[in-house]
Amino acid sequence: MVDTVRVRFAPSPTGALHIGGGHTALFNWLWARHTGGKFILRIEDTDRERSTQEYEETIMSGMRWLGLDWDEGPDTGGPYAPYRQSERLSLYRETADRLLREGKAYREGEAVIFKVPQGVSLAFDDVVYGQIQMLSDTLKDIVMIKSDGMPTYNYAAVVDDHAMEISHVIRGEDHISNTPKQLALYDALGWERPVFAHLPMILGKDKKKLSKRHGATSVYEYRDMGYMPDSVFNFLALLGWSPGDDLEIFSREEAAQMFDLSRVIKKPSVFDMDKLNHINQEHLKKLPPCERLALVEPFWREMGLPIDSHPREYLEASLTLLAGRGQTAREAAAYSDYFLDFGPVKERYESIEADGAQLEVLRRFNSELLALPEWNAEAMETFSREWSAANGVKMKDLAMPLRLCLTGMKVSPGVFEVAEHLGVREVRRRLEHYGVLQA
Numbered sequence: 288m289v290d291t292v293r294v295r296f297a298p299s300p301t302g303a304l305h306i307g308g309g310h311t312a313l314f315n316w317l318w319a320r321h322t323g324g325k326f327i328l329r330i331e332d333t334d335r336e337r338s339t340q341e342y343e344e345t346i347m348s349g350m351r352w353l354g355l356d357w358d359e360g361p362d363t364g365g366p367y368a369p370y371r372q373s374e375r376l377s378l379y380r381e382t383a384d385r386l387l388r389e390g391k392a393y394r395e396g397e398a399v400i401f402k403v404p405q406g407v408s409l410a411f412d413d414v415v416y417g418q419i420q421m422l423s424d425t426l427k428d429i430v431m432i433k434s435d436g437m438p439t440y441n442y443a444a445v446v447d448d449h450a451m452e453i454s455h456v457i458r459g460e461d462h463i464s465n466t467p468k469q470l471a472l473y474d475a476l477g478w479e480r481p482v483f484a485h486l487p488m489i490l491g492k493d494k495k496k497l498s499k500r501h502g503a504t505s506v507y508e509y510r511d512m513g514y515m516p517d518s519v520f521n522f523l524a525l526l527g528w529s530p531g532d533d534l535e536i537f538s539r540e541e542a543a544q545m546f547d548l549s550r551v552i553k554k555p556s557v558f559d560m561d562k563l564n565h566i567n568q569e570h571l572k573k574l575p576p577c578e579r580l581a582l583v584e585p586f587w588r589e590m591g592l593p594i595d596s597h598p599r600e601y602l603e604a605s606l607t608l609l610a611g612r613g614q615t616a617r618e619a620a621a622y623s624d625y626f627l628d629f630g631p632v633k634e635r636y637e638s639i640e641a642d643g644a645q646l647e648v649l650r651r652f653n654s655e656l657l658a659l660p661e662w663n664a665e666a667m668e669t670f671s672r673e674w675s676a677a678n679g680v681k682m683k684d685l686a687m688p689l690r691l692c693l694t695g696m697k698v699s700p701g702v703f704e705v706a707e708h709l710g711v712r713e714v715r716r717r718l719e720h721y722g723v724l725q726a
Contacts, residue, residue, distance in 0.1 A: 292324025293454045296350075296357075297444065299331045300342035303505040304349030306497060306558065307459060307489055310523045314486055314551070315457045316355045317524065320543035327451060328357040328369040331444075333437045343369075349506040352516050353523075354539055370451070372443050379438040382446050382476070383431050391475050392431065399432040401442070401472060409467035414484035414548045416460070421467040429468055441465055445472045453481050457548070460485040484548050487527040488555045497558050513586060513617030515574075518567035526556035536569045564614040571619065572611045576603035579619075586620035592627040601708075602627075608700050608708055625694040626708065629717055635695030639688050639721050646723065648678070652685050653718050654725040662711045664703035671703070692721045 296312040298304070304312075319326035328350070332338040347369065350357075360367030361374065383399045386392035392401045403426045410420035431442035438446070444465075448456060463485050473480050489497045497504065509519050520539050529552075530537065530545040537545070571579060580603050587594050594602065605626035606619060613619030624631040641649060652674055659666055675682045690702040693714065699705055706714050718724050 291454070292319060292322040293327065293452050294319050294324065294457055295327040295329050295448070295451065295453050296355075297329040297331050297447075297458075298346050299334060299337075300339060300346060301334060301337040302342055303345045303507060305504045306506065306523070308346070309349065309353060309355075309506045309519075310489060310526055311458055311486060312350060312355050313353065313520065313523050314528070314546075317543055317546040318455060318457060318548055319358070321546045324454070325358045326355070327359060327453070328367075329447060329451070330369045330371045331440065332371055332373045333440075333443060335435070335437065338373075345507065352510055353506065353520055354516060370447070372438070372447065375443075375447065375450075376436070376438070378450060379432065379443055379446055383442075386431070386475065397432075397434040397436070398430055401429040401431050401475065403428050403468075403471055404475070407471070407474075409470045411466060411470060411480065411483055413463070413466075414455075414482060415487070415551050415553050416463065416485055419463065419466070423467075423471060426468060426471065429472070431472075441468045442472060445469050445476075445478075448481055449473070449476070449478045455482045455484060455548070457484045457486065460488055460553075484551065486551065487553055489526055489558050490555045491558055492560075494555075494557070513582070513615030513619075514563070514567050515570050515582065515616070518563070518570040521570065522563045522566050525562075526558070527551050527554075536566060568611060568614040571613070571616070576607055579603070579606050582616040583620045583623070586617045587624070587627065590620060590624060592624060592631075594627065597627060604708060608704055610700055612700070622696075622699075625696070625699075625705075629713075629720070632693070632695035632717065633720070636691050636721075639691060639723060641688065645684075648680060649685070649688055649723045650725045652678075652680075653689070653723050656689075657711060657715055657718070657724070662707060664701065664707045667703040667706060688723065689718075692717050692723060 294315040296315050298308050316326050318324070328347070330343055332343070357367060357369070361370055362368055383392060386401060387394070387399065392399055394400070403423050405424055407423040408420060409423055410418065413419055429441060430439050432438055466483055470480060491497050506519065510516070517539065521537060521542070524542050524546075525535065528546065528550055530542070531550070571582075574582070580599070583606060584594060584602075605623050609619060609623055613622045639649070655674065656667060656670065659670055671685055672682060675685055686702050687697070689706070690696070690699055693702065693705055693709060715724070
């Protein structure tokens with residue numbers, strides 16, 4: 288066994304990078320980064336009918352989005368291309384020929400089949416699940432090379448993991464049943480076994496296997512929904528592992544420093560969207576204004592808002608004023624549309640509901656508010672409290688209509704902070720539209 292930790296993520300390019308695959312890749316990456324080892328990407332593309340170049344690209348793009356960079360490939364220099372099993376067929380044939388010569392395999396037509404020895408205990412200590420044992424008598428002989436010349440999963444994985452000097456095989460618990468078959472091949476070839484660590488299953492909140500009925504399953508779908516890669520990374524890291532001390536929000540660098548396979552639990556993890564939303568909101572809050580704007584801007588553009596008519600500083604300040612409202616970039620865009628355009632406000636609120644006496648009060652208050660010599664939130668709030676006390680009007684009966692006129696929403700950041708940010712001219716325009724200023 289090599290001294291350096293070497294791990295691999297080995298997806299089949301038969302679909303996009305889904306949450307389960309992203310979770311496996313992330314735990315391999317964390318263990319490599321924690322130990323100063325190597326993280327390798329190997330594309331297992333021996334299923335000729337279902338494997339496509341397009342899916343391979345989406346898998347790699349999803350990994351890059353999550354920040355899961357790999358450390359080597361069949362070429363030199365970086366960024367590296369992945370290893371591909373379809374480019375390693377000669378290695379599988381050579382190893383199969385060796386087993387044929389040694390009488391440990393036999394041919395059946397064009398296929399090559401491994402003869403599983405009888406009466407052998409195939410036991411291993413899984414890092415997560417502990418001691419697992421199976422008798423070889425329960426296994427059928429293992430097809431290594433199919434009649435079309437392509438290797439099977441269990442065989443190719445063993446040959447590649449040995450050739451690539453993989454020290455730890457970290458993968459989903461659905462592969463536990465494959466491990467004894469692979470151990471039989473390791474032993475027949477006289478190769479040292481790697482350490483195995485099988486990761487817990489991910490379930491929906493109904494405790495059933497994660498599927499589309501629980502929400503998006505592709506990593507990219509979360510990007511398109513407005514989630515940050517750091518947030519999805521943070522969330523996936525907590526599925527089956529905990530850094531302790533009830534710590535939930537951390538960076539990828541902090542996760543790599545704290546991560547240890549010994550802290551992975553075998554209890555199935557629950558994919559809780561509420562928790563993902565909370566984590567994403569916390570990461571959004573921590574972003575520098577320019578980075579937060581970069582995330583939200585595409586959703587504003589999708590909404591058709593006039594972004595280019597506002598200075599970047601104004602847009603950044605608009606999002607800062609939201610003070611963490613919105614759990615995703617898409618939500619932040621929706622909650623802040625009134626800063627960019629009056630149109631959405633008018634769509635949400637056609638008119639202010641008030642009788643004649645109430646309307647007259649609002650008109651007097653708003654007209655005097657606009658006449659203030661200082662246009663800042665503190666001055667506006669002080670004036671409003673004094674005006675409401677002097678005129679026997681509840682503060683909320685002045686602030687809520689003002690909020691509706693400016694934002695079209697019943698909930699927003701402080702209404703006077705919003706008014707200050709919009710500016711006196713824009714506030715006047717909106718109040719005039721709703722007829723709540725004195726003529």
